[in-house]
Amino acid sequence: MIADKMKGFVKNSSAIRAMFEEGKKMASVYGAENVYDFSLGNPNVAPPEKVKEAIEAILKEENPLEVHGYMNNSGYEGVRSQIAESLNERFGTAFGAENILMTVGAAGGLNVILKSILNPQDEVITFAPYFGEYRSYVENYDGILRSVPPHAPDFQPDLAAFEEMINGRTKAVIINTPNNPTGVIYSEETITRMADILNNKQKEFGTDIYLIADEPYRELAYDGLNVPYLTKYYDNTVVGYSYSKSLSLPGERIGYLVIPDEAADSEELRAAANVANRILGFVNAPSLFQKVVARCTSASTDIEYYDRNRKLLYSGLSEMGYECVKPEGAFYLFVKSPLEDEKAFCEAAKKYHILIVPGSSFACPGYVRIAYCVAYETIEKALPYFRKLAEEYINN
Amino acid sequence: MIADKMKGFVKNSSAIRAMFEEGKKMASVYGAENVYDFSLGNPNVAPPEKVKEAIEAILKEENPLEVHGYMNNSGYEGVRSQIAESLNERFGTAFGAENILMTVGAAGGLNVILKSILNPQDEVITFAPYFGEYRSYVENYDGILRSVPPHAPDFQPDLAAFEEMINGRTKAVIINTPNNPTGVIYSEETITRMADILNNKQKEFGTDIYLIADEPYRELAYDGLNVPYLTKYYDNTVVGYSYSKSLSLPGERIGYLVIPDEAADSEELRAAANVANRILGFVNAPSLFQKVVARCTSASTDIEYYDRNRKLLYSGLSEMGYECVKPEGAFYLFVKSPLEDEKAFCEAAKKYHILIVPGSSFACPGYVRIAYCVAYETIEKALPYFRKLAEEYINN
Numbered sequence: 200m201i202a203d204k205m206k207g208f209v210k211n212s213s214a215i216r217a218m219f220e221e222g223k224k225m226a227s228v229y230g231a232e233n234v235y236d237f238s239l240g241n242p243n244v245a246p247p248e249k250v251k252e253a254i255e256a257i258l259k260e261e262n263p264l265e266v267h268g269y270m271n272n273s274g275y276e277g278v279r280s281q282i283a284e285s286l287n288e289r290f291g292t293a294f295g296a297e298n299i300l301m302t303v304g305a306a307g308g309l310n311v312i313l314k315s316i317l318n319p320q321d322e323v324i325t326f327a328p329y330f331g332e333y334r335s336y337v338e339n340y341d342g343i344l345r346s347v348p349p350h351a352p353d354f355q356p357d358l359a360a361f362e363e364m365i366n367g368r369t370k371a372v373i374i375n376t377p378n379n380p381t382g383v384i385y386s387e388e389t390i391t392r393m394a395d396i397l398n399n400k401q402k403e404f405g406t407d408i409y410l411i412a413d414e415p416y417r418e419l420a421y422d423g424l425n426v427p428y429l430t431k432y433y434d435n436t437v438v439g440y441s442y443s444k445s446l447s448l449p450g451e452r453i454g455y456l457v458i459p460d461e462a463a464d465s466e467e468l469r470a471a472a473n474v475a476n477r478i479l480g481f482v483n484a485p486s487l488f489q490k491v492v493a494r495c496t497s498a499s500t501d502i503e504y505y506d507r508n509r510k511l512l513y514s515g516l517s518e519m520g521y522e523c524v525k526p527e528g529a530f531y532l533f534v535k536s537p538l539e540d541e542k543a544f545c546e547a548a549k550k551y552h553i554l555i556v557p558g559s560s561f562a563c564p565g566y567v568r569i570a571y572c573v574a575y576e577t578i579e580k581a582l583p584y585f586r587k588l589a590e591e592y593i594n595n
Numbered sequence: 596m597i598a599d600k601m602k603g604f605v606k607n608s609s610a611i612r613a614m615f616e617e618g619k620k621m622a623s624v625y626g627a628e629n630v631y632d633f634s635l636g637n638p639n640v641a642p643p644e645k646v647k648e649a650i651e652a653i654l655k656e657e658n659p660l661e662v663h664g665y666m667n668n669s670g671y672e673g674v675r676s677q678i679a680e681s682l683n684e685r686f687g688t689a690f691g692a693e694n695i696l697m698t699v700g701a702a703g704g705l706n707v708i709l710k711s712i713l714n715p716q717d718e719v720i721t722f723a724p725y726f727g728e729y730r731s732y733v734e735n736y737d738g739i740l741r742s743v744p745p746h747a748p749d750f751q752p753d754l755a756a757f758e759e760m761i762n763g764r765t766k767a768v769i770i771n772t773p774n775n776p777t778g779v780i781y782s783e784e785t786i787t788r789m790a791d792i793l794n795n796k797q798k799e800f801g802t803d804i805y806l807i808a809d810e811p812y813r814e815l816a817y818d819g820l821n822v823p824y825l826t827k828y829y830d831n832t833v834v835g836y837s838y839s840k841s842l843s844l845p846g847e848r849i850g851y852l853v854i855p856d857e858a859a860d861s862e863e864l865r866a867a868a869n870v871a872n873r874i875l876g877f878v879n880a881p882s883l884f885q886k887v888v889a890r891c892t893s894a895s896t897d898i899e900y901y902d903r904n905r906k907l908l909y910s911g912l913s914e915m916g917y918e919c920v921k922p923e924g925a926f927y928l929f930v931k932s933p934l935e936d937e938k939a940f941c942e943a944a945k946k947y948h949i950l951i952v953p954g955s956s957f958a959c960p961g962y963v964r965i966a967y968c969v970a971y972e973t974i975e976k977a978l979p980y981f982r983k984l985a986e987e988y989i990n991n
Contacts (some may be wrong), residue, residue: 480703482703
């Protein structure tokens with residue numbers, strides 16, 4: 200009796216989420232301290248103290264009717280102004296409140312923009328490995344997700360294959376840098392070449408192609424690496440942002456879309472996104488947390504924490520013989536599976552209470568994703584078991 | 596360049612929302628105290644003190660990683676248990692955590708359940724006048740909304756017309772009691788007759804027809820009136836609830852769905868709703884406010900406040916010659932427009948800075964909706980202007 204379309208979604212339901220549930224079950228059986236759950240991008244760094252202070256200050260200083268009430272479906276004007284100003288200061292952009300639409304996380308934002316632009320059978324291109332939810336989001340609006348094959352071992356985007364994939368039905372491209380699951384950051388040169396390709400293809404087909412930058416990991420860049428701000432390189436860019444990782448607020452569902460003036464049909468697109476936000480049932484981003492993030496534009500998560508984890512895990516696994524690309528950003532390590540069937544390897548890891556996600560969830564079988572947004576001690580304690588797995592499956 | 600489907604939505608964008616924006620503009624020009632904005636269901640009663648206390652207690656007592664982190668897409672297990680227990684106590688039901696799915700408000704919940712069940716061209720029936728968003732929600736999933744014509748002047752559901760409208764493609768029925776925009780509450784007798792009709796039609800067509808109860812106004816019933824709990828009358832009931840009105844938290848987007856064991860394919864439906872919540876981009880209901888509402892199951896808004904408004908407005912307008920049904924619940928008065936073209940009457944009201952919504956927004960032209968979730972003083976100050984309008988358009 201459920202919808203036909205949902206049957207497939209339910210059947211292929213997120214392996215990552217299933218793992219998260221399994222982790223909780225294992226924790227209740229073996230004790231949380233004996234389960235090494237690297238499955239979900241659920242930060243183990245508490246939100247900055249500023250978040251709590253902001254909540255308390257808002258409750259004390261502001262009118263509760265305003266704090267918890269309806270506002271424009273795009274969000275509080277003041278909040279949107281503050282976010283625009285913060286972006287302008289950091290990236291030399293020139294956004295105003297009207298370019299910002301507050302969303303229920305980045306997932307909400309991506310759904311809003313895709314509903315706003317996709318006609319049935321429109322194509323959206325992304326680069327494997329990619330966050331598996333992109334497929335669901337695109338199919339929600341009867342679009343077709345096409346993915347550029349993964350470019351192992353460096354996982355930089357294969358721009359030649361990308362160029363070939365673009366056609367007259369290509370409505371959008373989703374990129375995610377710093378990348379989940381590889382940790383790769385696209386360089387300025389890569390972005391410039393991508394923009395050239397898109398501009399040429401727009402001319403060739405007489406179409407507009409939106410570049411959707413999914414940026415929940417923007418602030419998580421290591422070694423002082425620069426993450427280029429996309430709107431400066433390509434006019435038809437829409438940025439989807441989330442505070443889930445940067446302020447460790449994944450459960451609060453707070454983020455925003457940036458729709459610049461330079462985007463094609465910008466005004467109509469912003470009107471459509473405002474309506475899509477409403478009719479998809481979001482109505483507006485949660486009100487208190489809109490005000491919280493506006494007060495926290497200068498706060499940030501403890502990147503050193505993740506960096507320590509990154510170094511420990513990367514050097515530890517590399518030394519054991521695992522092959523992986525050193526992450527430049529985000530908090531994932533994408534490791535070549537010692538077994539060709541990486542699902543079998545994930546199963547094998549479970550016997551040591553290690554939970555990791557098969558690469559096939561990211562359209563990249565043969566690899567596994569290890570989310571290192573965990574306690575340092577979890578990595579320390581798990582490494583001997585990774586060594587056992589290496590002894591069983593690599594050095595044999 | 597926006598999606599074709601969105602063009603219509605943008606064009607017919609919510610008149611209620613447009614009015615809300617206009618009200619804010621008028622307030623900035625004439626001063627908020629000189630604008631009588633009856634357009635939006637945005638409560639003017641502050642949330643119960645318990646809400647603030649709950650937020651403060653949670654921040655103090657609970658682990659911030661848990662408070663702001665991911666949980667099962669259906670919501671925190673503990674929160675869902677507490678809500679189930681609270682419902683069981685109040686209504687004699689037997690729900691468990693597994694029957695509750697926390698949602699981004701009732702609007703999020705309705706989208707989740709409609710995505711879960713609708714195939715393209717499936718029909719959903721509702722009763723005019725109805726909340727205009729139902730049409731958007733159904734069309735999001737390519738369903739067809741059919742509406743039973745309004746039954747003036749008492750606005751009780753026309754069950755004969757309803758019975759005739761059901762066919763083999765009818766997948767769901769949406770009802771909203773206490774009703775927006777009429778304030779009508781469906782009696783136990785009405786519910787029982789409706790359930791009989793649905794059961795007979797299910798048998799006749801060999802189908803399952805879900806009754807979706809949209810219940811943001813459940814707690815807003817006056818004169819001690821009983822609002823029957825629908826799951827007890829019809830097995831295939833799904834309840835959509837929101838704390839927007841009962842705790843004055845419309846901006847926070849917090850509510851839940853109830854999917855009882857008795858519903859057809861209940862387990863599959865719950866799995867589908869869990870996935871729909873995730874892939875539509877809600878991911879989960881905002882985490883802090885899940886915990887807040889669980890601590891506020893016994894709190895309620897100040898119904899006396901609305902009741903005072905109801906009495907003042909209803910008796911005031913009736914006395915002036917306006918025709919309206921006395922609301923039994925919610926916080927709306929649905930008034931016959933003195934002008935046949937009710938949009939013209941709404942325009943006329945604007946000259947006195949009165950903002951009210953045309954009935955055509957609820958598929959019921961010839962009427963206007965006055966939302967009385969405002970300050971008592973707003974009604975007091977607006978009544979003389981309603982009198983002027985009566986003199987101009989009724990008693991002339």
